[in-house]
Amino acid sequence: MPEDKLPTRKDNFSEWYNQLVLKAELADYAPVRGCMVVRPYGWTLWENMTAALDRRFKETGHVNAAFPILIPMSFFEKEKEHVEGFSPELAVVTHGGGEKLEEPLVVRPTSETIIGYMYARWIKSWRDLPVLINQWGSVLRWELRTKLFLRTAEFYWQEGHTAHASKAEALEEMHRILDIYADFAINEAAVPVIKGAKSETEKFAGAVMSTSIEGMMQDKRALQSATSHYFGQNFARAFQIQYLDPSNLLQFCETTSWGLSTRMIGAIIMVHGDDQGLRLPPRIAPTQIVLIPIYKSDAEKSKVTDTANRLFAELKAAGLRVKMDDREEVTPGFKFNDWEMRGVPLRIEIGPKDLESGSVTFARRDLPGKGSRTAVPQSGLVAAVKAVLGEIQTSMLTGATAFRDANIHDPKSFDELKQVVQDGWAFSWWCGSKECEARVKEETKATTRNIPFEQPKENGTCIVCGKTAVQRVYFARAY
Numbered sequence: 001m002p003e004d005k006l007p008t009r010k011d012n013f014s015e016w017y018n019q020l021v022l023k024a025e026l027a028d029y030a031p032v033r034g035c036m037v038v039r040p041y042g043w044t045l046w047e048n049m050t051a052a053l054d055r056r057f058k059e060t061g062h063v064n065a066a067f068p069i070l071i072p073m074s075f076f077e078k079e080k081e082h083v084e085g086f087s088p089e090l091a092v093v094t095h096g097g098g099e100k101l102e103e104p105l106v107v108r109p110t111s112e113t114i115i116g117y118m119y120a121r122w123i124k125s126w127r128d129l130p131v132l133i134n135q136w137g138s139v140l141r142w143e144l145r146t147k148l149f150l151r152t153a154e155f156y157w158q159e160g161h162t163a164h165a166s167k168a169e170a171l172e173e174m175h176r177i178l179d180i181y182a183d184f185a186i187n188e189a190a191v192p193v194i195k196g197a198k199s200e201t202e203k204f205a206g207a208v209m210s211t212s213i214e215g216m217m218q219d220k221r222a223l224q225s226a227t228s229h230y231f232g233q234n235f236a237r238a239f240q241i242q243y244l245d246p247s248n249l250l251q252f253c254e255t256t257s258w259g260l261s262t263r264m265i266g267a268i269i270m271v272h273g274d275d276q277g278l279r280l281p282p283r284i285a286p287t288q289i290v291l292i293p294i295y296k297s298d299a300e301k302s303k304v305t306d307t308a309n310r311l312f313a314e315l316k317a318a319g320l321r322v323k324m325d326d327r328e329e330v331t332p333g334f335k336f337n338d339w340e341m342r343g344v345p346l347r348i349e350i351g352p353k354d355l356e357s358g359s360v361t362f363a364r365r366d367l368p369g370k371g372s373r374t375a376v377p378q379s380g381l382v383a384a385v386k387a388v389l390g391e392i393q394t395s396m397l398t399g400a401t402a403f404r405d406a407n408i409h410d411p412k413s414f415d416e417l418k419q420v421v422q423d424g425w426a427f428s429w430w431c432g433s434k435e436c437e438a439r440v441k442e443e444t445k446a447t448t449r450n451i452p453f454e455q456p457k458e459n460g461t462c463i464v465c466g467k468t469a470v471q472r473v474y475f476a477r478a479y
C-alpha cells in the first residue's frame with residue numbers, strides 16, 4: 001500500500017516526522033490551531049515516561065500537588081524578566097459567566113508565579129524548608145508556528161518548584177534534577193543527551209542560571225529535551241517567599257524550577273525512527289512484544305493459535321507488555337508493517353514450521369531487514385524475550401550515541417564552523433560574549449545549546465573573535 005508509506009528521512013525529514021506521528025497514531029491535530037490531541041498510543045507512551053520520571057522524583061524526596069490553571073494577570077507583572085519573556089505567549093481570559101472580569105486571568109504558561117504566591121503563605125520558618133513540590137499537568141503558550149509534540153500551544157509536562165534556605169542547596173537541587181533528566185533520557189528513552197548550562201541569551205525568563213539536556217536528532221538538529229533552573233532570590237523577592245532562620249532573622253528563600261514535557265516524545269521519534277516508522281526503546285514502549293500467529297489451513301490455525309495463546313499467557317504473567325495480533329481480516333505482511341510503524345521493539349511470529357521445530361521466530365525492530373529474524377526455542381521463552389529486550393534497549397542507545405558523536409565537529413576556524421553547523425554540531429571555544437553568539441546565529445542560524453560543566457583545564461581562543469576563551473560550547477541549529 002504505497003499511500004501508507006512514509007516519505008524517507010533523507011528526502012523530507014520534516015514531513016517524515018509529521019506523517020509518522022499521525023500514522024503511528026501518537027497524536028492528531030485539534031480543531032484549535034496549534035493544539036494537539038494525544039491519542040491513546042501516544043498517551044500510553046507518555047504514561048510510561050511519566051512513571052519512570054515520577055519514581056525518580058519521589059526517590060529524591062519530591063511530592064506531587066496540583067495548582068490551578070488560571071493565574072491573576074498581576075502575578076506576571078511582579079517579576080520583570082518573567083513577564084517580558086512570557087507576555088507574547090499569554091492567553092488571557094477576560095470574561096467569565098457572561099461578565100467582564102475585574103482582573104484578567106492568564107491561562108498558565110508555567111506556574112512559578114502562582115506557586116511562588118502560595119509558597120509565601122506556606123513557608124514561615126527554616127524548619128519548613130526545603131519545599132520540594134512537583135506538578136503534572138499542561139500549560140498553554142500562544143505559539144505561532146507549531147509541530148506536534150515539538151511545539152504546540154498546549155502541551156503536557158511536569159513542573160517542579162522548590163524553595164531552599166541557601167544558594168548551595170538550591171544549586172544542588174538544580175543539578176540533582178538535571179542528573180535525573182539525563183538518567184531518564186539515556187537509560188529509559190535511549191536518547192543520549194548532553195548536560196550543560198544555557199548562555200545568558202538562551203536562559204529562562206527570570207532565571208539566574210538555566211541548565212538543559214540537549215539531544216541530537218537524525219537531521220542533526222538539536223532538541224532541548226528538559227531544563228532545570230536556579231532563580232536565586234528573584235521570585236522569592238517578587239513574591240515575598242521568606243523564612244525565619246535559626247537566629248530569628250527574616251531571609252529570602254532560594255528557588256528552582258524544572259520541567260520535562262511531551263516534547264521528549266518528539267526527541268524519541270527523531271532520534272530512533274526509521275523509514276518504516278517509529279522505533280521505541282523497550283523500557284517505555286506501550287507494547288514491548290507483538291505475537292503474530294501465521295497459518296493457512298484451519299488445521300494449522302488451531303495448532304498455531306493454541307501455542308500462541310499459551311506463549312502469550314506466559315509472557316503476560318511475567319509482567320511483559322505483550323499484544324496478540326490475531327486479526328483475521330489482514331495478512332501477516334500487513335501486520336508486520338503495522339507494528340513496525342508503531343515501533344514495537346520485538347515481533348514474535350508463530351507459524352506451522354516453528355511448531356514443528358518447537359520454536360518461534362523473533363524479529364527485532366532495531367535491526368534492519370531479514371538479518372533481524374532468528375529462531376528461538378519455545379521453552380524458556382520469557383528469559384529469551386527479556387534478554388533480547390535488554391539487548392534492543394542497549395543497541396538503540398549505542399547506535400544513537402555513535403551517530404551523535406560522529407556528527408559533533410571541532411572546527412578550526414569560523415568559516416569551518418559555518419559549514420559544519422549546516423549538517424552537524426560544533427563543539428567550540430567561545431569567549432562568552434553576546435556579540436559572538438549573535439554573529440553565529442545571524443550567519444548560520446545555529447545557537448549556543450549548552451556549556452558542559454566539565455571543561456578542559458587549558459584555555460583556548462574564541463572560534464568567532466579569536467580572544468581568549470575559558471569554555472567550550474555546543475553550537476547547533478535547534479528545534
Ligand SMILES: [Zn+2]
Pocket residue numbers: 430431432433436462463464465466467
Ligand atoms: Zn568571541
